Amino acid sequence: MAISLNEKYLKKFLSDSEVDKIWPQVEAAHKTIYEKSGYGNDFLGWVDLPFNYDKEEYERVKAAAKRIRSNSKAVVVIGIGGSYLGARAAIEYIKSPFHNELDKESPDIYFAGNSISPAYLNGIIKLCDGKDLTVITVSKSGTTVEPGIAFRAFRKILNEKYGEAEAKKRIYCVTDKCRGALKKFADEQGFETFVIPDDVGGRYSMFTPGGLLPIAVAGVDIDELMRGAKDAAERYSKCDKDNACYRYAALRNILYRKGRSVEMLVGYEPALLQTAEWFKQLYGESEGKDQKGIFPASAIFSTDLHSLGQYIQDGSKIMFETVLNVENGGDDYYIEKVCGDFDGLNYLADRGMSEVNRKAYEGTVLAHTAGNTPNIIINVPGMSAYDYGCLIYFFEKAAGISGYMLGVNPFDQPGVESYKKNMFALLGKKGFEDMREKLEKELGE
Amino acid sequence: MAISLNEKYLKKFLSDSEVDKIWPQVEAAHKTIYEKSGYGNDFLGWVDLPFNYDKEEYERVKAAAKRIRSNSKAVVVIGIGGSYLGARAAIEYIKSPFHNELDKESPDIYFAGNSISPAYLNGIIKLCDGKDLTVITVSKSGTTVEPGIAFRAFRKILNEKYGEAEAKKRIYCVTDKCRGALKKFADEQGFETFVIPDDVGGRYSMFTPGGLLPIAVAGVDIDELMRGAKDAAERYSKCDKDNACYRYAALRNILYRKGRSVEMLVGYEPALLQTAEWFKQLYGESEGKDQKGIFPASAIFSTDLHSLGQYIQDGSKIMFETVLNVENGGDDYYIEKVCGDFDGLNYLADRGMSEVNRKAYEGTVLAHTAGNTPNIIINVPGMSAYDYGCLIYFFEKAAGISGYMLGVNPFDQPGVESYKKNMFALLGKKGFEDMREKLEKELGE
Numbered sequence: 001m002a003i004s005l006n007e008k009y010l011k012k013f014l015s016d017s018e019v020d021k022i023w024p025q026v027e028a029a030h031k032t033i034y035e036k037s038g039y040g041n042d043f044l045g046w047v048d049l050p051f052n053y054d055k056e057e058y059e060r061v062k063a064a065a066k067r068i069r070s071n072s073k074a075v076v077v078i079g080i081g082g083s084y085l086g087a088r089a090a091i092e093y094i095k096s097p098f099h100n101e102l103d104k105e106s107p108d109i110y111f112a113g114n115s116i117s118p119a120y121l122n123g124i125i126k127l128c129d130g131k132d133l134t135v136i137t138v139s140k141s142g143t144t145v146e147p148g149i150a151f152r153a154f155r156k157i158l159n160e161k162y163g164e165a166e167a168k169k170r171i172y173c174v175t176d177k178c179r180g181a182l183k184k185f186a187d188e189q190g191f192e193t194f195v196i197p198d199d200v201g202g203r204y205s206m207f208t209p210g211g212l213l214p215i216a217v218a219g220v221d222i223d224e225l226m227r228g229a230k231d232a233a234e235r236y237s238k239c240d241k242d243n244a245c246y247r248y249a250a251l252r253n254i255l256y257r258k259g260r261s262v263e264m265l266v267g268y269e270p271a272l273l274q275t276a277e278w279f280k281q282l283y284g285e286s287e288g289k290d291q292k293g294i295f296p297a298s299a300i301f302s303t304d305l306h307s308l309g310q311y312i313q314d315g316s317k318i319m320f321e322t323v324l325n326v327e328n329g330g331d332d333y334y335i336e337k338v339c340g341d342f343d344g345l346n347y348l349a350d351r352g353m354s355e356v357n358r359k360a361y362e363g364t365v366l367a368h369t370a371g372n373t374p375n376i377i378i379n380v381p382g383m384s385a386y387d388y389g390c391l392i393y394f395f396e397k398a399a400g401i402s403g404y405m406l407g408v409n410p411f412d413q414p415g416v417e418s419y420k421k422n423m424f425a426l427l428g429k430k431g432f433e434d435m436r437e438k439l440e441k442e443l444g445e
Numbered sequence: 446m447a448i449s450l451n452e453k454y455l456k457k458f459l460s461d462s463e464v465d466k467i468w469p470q471v472e473a474a475h476k477t478i479y480e481k482s483g484y485g486n487d488f489l490g491w492v493d494l495p496f497n498y499d500k501e502e503y504e505r506v507k508a509a510a511k512r513i514r515s516n517s518k519a520v521v522v523i524g525i526g527g528s529y530l531g532a533r534a535a536i537e538y539i540k541s542p543f544h545n546e547l548d549k550e551s552p553d554i555y556f557a558g559n560s561i562s563p564a565y566l567n568g569i570i571k572l573c574d575g576k577d578l579t580v581i582t583v584s585k586s587g588t589t590v591e592p593g594i595a596f597r598a599f600r601k602i603l604n605e606k607y608g609e610a611e612a613k614k615r616i617y618c619v620t621d622k623c624r625g626a627l628k629k630f631a632d633e634q635g636f637e638t639f640v641i642p643d644d645v646g647g648r649y650s651m652f653t654p655g656g657l658l659p660i661a662v663a664g665v666d667i668d669e670l671m672r673g674a675k676d677a678a679e680r681y682s683k684c685d686k687d688n689a690c691y692r693y694a695a696l697r698n699i700l701y702r703k704g705r706s707v708e709m710l711v712g713y714e715p716a717l718l719q720t721a722e723w724f725k726q727l728y729g730e731s732e733g734k735d736q737k738g739i740f741p742a743s744a745i746f747s748t749d750l751h752s753l754g755q756y757i758q759d760g761s762k763i764m765f766e767t768v769l770n771v772e773n774g775g776d777d778y779y780i781e782k783v784c785g786d787f788d789g790l791n792y793l794a795d796r797g798m799s800e801v802n803r804k805a806y807e808g809t810v811l812a813h814t815a816g817n818t819p820n821i822i823i824n825v826p827g828m829s830a831y832d833y834g835c836l837i838y839f840f841e842k843a844a845g846i847s848g849y850m851l852g853v854n855p856f857d858q859p860g861v862e863s864y865k866k867n868m869f870a871l872l873g874k875k876g877f878e879d880m881r882e883k884l885e886k887e888l889g890e
Contacts, residue, residue, distance in 0.1 A: 096564065114751075115748050116747050116802040116805050117713065117802060118778035118802070119715075119774055119776065120542075120714070120715045123542070123543040127547070142788050145790065145805075148790045149780055149790065151788070152781040152790070156781050181788050261706070261707075269562045271565075284760070285755040290759065292760065292761055295707055302561050303559045303560050305861065306647075307530065308730075308733075310730040310733050310861050311729040311734075311738060311740060312733070314733060315732070316733070316740065318707075318763075329563065329564055330563070336597040336598060342633075343597075344626065345588070347872070347874055347875070352563065354563055356590065356594070357562060362868075362884075363864050363868035363870070363884070364867070366888070370863070371863065415754065415756075418812035419758070419808050419813075422808030423805045424808075426804040426807055427800075427801060439811055443807055
């Protein structure tokens with residue numbers, strides 16, 4: 001079963017002819033990608049990655065994951081942005097947000113190096129205490145501050161716990177093929193390394209070892225994940241109006257040009273929470289530039305119907321919703337019957353929560369569209385690794401198409417450097433002395 | 446030390462005279478609250494709650510928390526929206542997001558009844574397996590679907606585990622004073638009950654037993670929390686231009702009227718994540734009505750500088766940031782020196798991460814304001830229960846003032862009912878038959 005789009009709840013907001021009218025832009029974007037003729041064309045490696053990934057390395061990923069699973073009770077994945085969001089999102093979706101607590105066959109997986117909070121790092125260190133430990137560090141350069149600090153911390157812990165020789169066998173680096181400080185250091189030290197290809201950016205790196213190794217360590221069948229990605233890559237390679245992925249790109253651009261500046265990604269399973277974070281990076285970073293772009297937000301329903309629901313229903317009409325409708329969410333729970341029916345819920349007794357959740361979804365879509373918030377529905381068959389591979393590729397391809405339709409380079413992120421440069425200057429890093437003086441003056445004013 | 450506002454980074458976007466010009470609206474909102482003359486004036490109980498809460502009941506909260514801490518290894522807090530967000534946010538801020546894993550003196554605290562996902566409920570049930578268990582259910586009516594299903598599930602578990610007599614001693618209900626299905630049932634069964642006052646809405650209920658009991662169970666000194674709330678209530682009771690809380694309300698209204706439709710609450714500590722969720726309910730539900738209101742979003746930096754940072758820096762100029770600048774984040778971590786300096790980070794060696802985090806904050810504020818995103822800075826002295834009490838009251842009071850300035854009723858949430866009614870109809874609840882037919886037709890079209 002493939003991902004499908006339900007456009008029924010858009011009828012009130014746009015017509016089929018609007019899709020026709022914008023379609024030449026979809027075709028142009030498609031051409032730009034396949035002819036590699038646009039801005040950012042050095043970063044199109046993700047397009048065919050599900051076909052032409054390095055098969056030998058892929059087997060090494062699986063072997064490493066097997067080894068780590070057999071000799072570790074805790075695994076710290078060090079990375080920031082695209083170097084951790086994909087793995088985290090996949091593990092929570094395919095396994096469970098309670099993976100660490102409930103899967104006693106797999107090591108606990110912690111994400112570090114994605115924050116400069118000492119409280120957070122101290123917390124992760126304590127969580128690893130007394131557990132056999134492996135470290136996977138994911139960084140093209142190896143010089144980024146956040147993962148750099150964490151890598152120093154955990155390498156010290158490994159060295160103290162196991163001695164340098166054994167520690168070296170417990171450090172895996174996913175990094176540049178030949179350049180960069182981390183690659184050089186890893187080769188000197190003898191850490192096993194894996195490659196993030198030059199032409200794949202961080203937010204498009206789920207199907208590189210940066211995503212695959214931690215996902216495999218969690219016990220996910222990555223063959224199935226890749227099979228899903230491959231099927232999706234085939235399915236969405238043709239530019240016709242049945243291409244759900246391209247239609248999604250078209251629809252969100254139409255809504256944006258009608259003044260819908262916020263896209264809220266909505267799911268009805270808490271297991272989608274981190275997928276929404278991954279989505280927000282993919283779309284925010286691909287499109288938020290040149291003073292343009294849809295602002296990506298997210299919510300988990302029905303939870304957040306009791307927080308953001310009021311706003312979506314009756315607030316400013318600046319948003320549209322994209323609903324991830326997972327058709328099969330896994331094991332059900334049947335509602336208890338209660339003698340006396342004190343809470344008036346016996347009409348739900350012996351029915352599955354999945355049915356109630358489905359009715360909440362249907363009721364919400366009808367309520368929100370009646371309240372003038374457009375809803376794009378993306379039907380996802382289930383929560384398997386295969387389904388997830390399809391979904392991730394769907395969003396990646398749509399982001400590329402959508403970004404070109406918006407008229408930006410979907411594959412750079414120049415704005416991310418601004419805060420870093422300021423931070424370097426304020427920290428007194430060499431080469432930033434002039435800037436430091438200027439910034440400290442601004443802060444002092 | 447009190448919360449303070451830093452308006453320095455707004456200079457480019459608004460002038461002092463704009464605050465002067467809007468101030469009569471602040472005064473009018475203040476008057477509306479204290480004269481109880483506005484829409485929603487039946488729900489102003491939160492204003493003086495830090496002074497006139499029920500002292501006898503408060504002692505019972507502390508006694509119950511002590512009892513629960515002594516006889517339970519897991520506590521399930523059942524509630525949705527304002528009935529869980531406050532407690533969860535406070536525990537993560539004051540204790541830690543790793544509270545359950547790291548504080549072995551306190552019971553694990555799980556939040557249920559805030560979702561209709563069977564996977565989520567099944568997960569929480571498994572997490573409680575084999576642990577001595579208490580259930581705290583927080584619901585004015587007791588008939589809300591999500592907490593209702595969870596309460597049925599966990600009452601059955603308690604009954605099977607302990608027998609009905611002992612189970613009754615392990616169920617605590619925070620509910621209406623005399624009305625409502627839950628109050629009636631609790632009295633029949635002999636569960637200990639606590640009161641959510643009639644004039645305090647869910648999103649303003651942190652300082653009622655709905656927030657206080659779970660917070661106290663986590664081992665937080667709620668006397669300190671209430672002392673902070675009381676000091677803030679005094680501090681923000683006068684309508685003058687030194688009132689930081691009122692100024693914040695004024696500033697966000699000015700920015701909104703200049704076209705800034707999204708407010709992003711930003712923090713540099715992962716421990717602020719759930720506080721941002723609480724904030725989003727408070728502001729989204731108070732202001733998102735009559736097709737108006739600022740859309741509340743959130744981010745944790747530097748983490749999300751590597752996902753949403755690009756958008757904030759260079760994307761559509763529809764937002765402003767409100768930065769929670771926590772001046773003392775707790776225990777530090779000192780960065781390791783590395784022989785050879787392979788990653789070029791030795792200039793940070795032996796310095797605290799808190800210093801690096803501070804420079805990231807300063808560098809980001811300068812970068813984002815240079816990129817034309819206004820930044821309101823709220824300085825919060827620390828992460829104690831006292832600091833948190835101040836902060837929560839600050840936001841509550843500002844939401845009331847701000848909502849009246851916007852011209853809405855800040856204390857109702859009529860839009861939340863829309864999805865519920867649809868869901869009831871689609872589930873075949875009695876009394877909704879006509880609606881069901883209509884909705885099913887819409888779905889089937």
